[in-house]
Amino acid sequence: MTGYAVVTRELPQGSLNLELRSLNNRYLDIQFRLPDELRMLEGSMRELLVARLNRGKIECRVNFLSSVSTENLQHINSDLLHKLLKLNQVVRATLPDAGSLDVADVLRWPGMLGSAALPxxxxxxxxxxxxxTGLDELAAARAREGEKLKLILLERLARIRRLAAEAVPRIPVLITAFQEKLKARLCEAMISCDDDRIRQELTLFASKIDVDEELSRLQTHLDEVERVLSKGGAIGKRLDFLMQELNREANTIGSKSVDAEVSKMCVELKVLIEQMREQVQNLE
Structure with missing residues (x-):
């Protein structure tokens, strides 16, 4: 799930800023952007992130801006200052017209204020x-997005239920139409319209196109999806599994279809399930 949180704390030593970004990802992928001096905290920070999150590509960025005060002046890196002075003399000797570094340039030089700038x-x-604190804000942002995704998924569920309801009454109609067609073919072929023969053919045909079991399982899976959505929490992987089950039933119904309308409904059914599956990938 996507989300963003940024938190800042003012300390006597300076301003500490932490930024969390979350992008959709099927698994948990954590990346850090930390100052070298804070790399030692990466393990502890990763443990906390893993404990709180299950999915998403997470980027954690930490920045520290030290306070500018006269106290920091005593922490100037003397070794670096002397090296910079010697390099400045060498350059000036080779290029007399080159400008010399001023005080501001020296103080801004990387590492000039030494490690004291980052306690x-x-x-x-x-x-x-x-x-x-950042994780709390990120969780709140992802929860808001989750509520929106929930409404989208429930709307797709309602459409799937309507499609399934439309398919149910077509099965008896197909069997009746097949019976009439079978009788007509037997009569055209001058074959006796034996009732037992017709009943056997109808039974065989009905067993081939019977999707009551698949429709029942489809309804069961839809009920479970609604139950999981109402339960909340970390439900992404559970819903991902249910999408696979829904797709399996839709494929079976489509393979048994001998009616253009039922086939058309199956195509739309699979499109809706695929749309749901894509959204489910974004859920925690």
Missing amino acids: VADLSGPCMELLG
């Missing part, structure tokens, strides 16, 4: 708490 020990606790 890992002080950030680990707030980072995990922020992840929990």
Whole structure:
């Protein structure tokens, strides 16, 4: 399921920002975008995500913006500063017209403020708490989307039930039409219209086109889909299995069809089931 959450916490050391993105995916796929200094938290963060989520392609991004204050000036990376000074002298000696680095350029140089700009020990606790808050917001966003998907699935279920109801009365009509056609062919062929012979042929024909059992199983699966939807929770995999069962019954009904209208209804039935299956892939 798709979803998005962003949470921020202001700390004495700076601003900690955590962003969660969720895209549709059949399985759980977690990707992290963390500062190198916070890589040590990836294992704990992954455990929390796995405990709370079942499906989706999840991207977790953490950023830390340190506070700009005079206290940070004492943490300038002296080694890097001297190396940068020597490189500046070499470049100026080779290219006299080249501009020299100013103070702002030096302070913005990657790593110039040293590790003190990212106090890992002080950030680990707030980072995990922020992840929990972000997951709560993400769950709420996915729940809202789930309610919309539920309405879509229930609408498809209602249409499938109407199609199945239309197919039921056509079976006796087909048997009657076959009986009349059989009698006419026997008479045209100057063969005695023996009632036993006709009954045997009708019984054989009826057994071939009888879809009562498939329609009954179809209704049972539809009832189960509604029950699972009303139950809520992590239902995606259960519904995925039920979509397979619905499709199996639809295929069997289609293979037994000897009527153009029933065949047409089966095609529409399979289209609706496929639409439901695609939506189910998005559910937790």
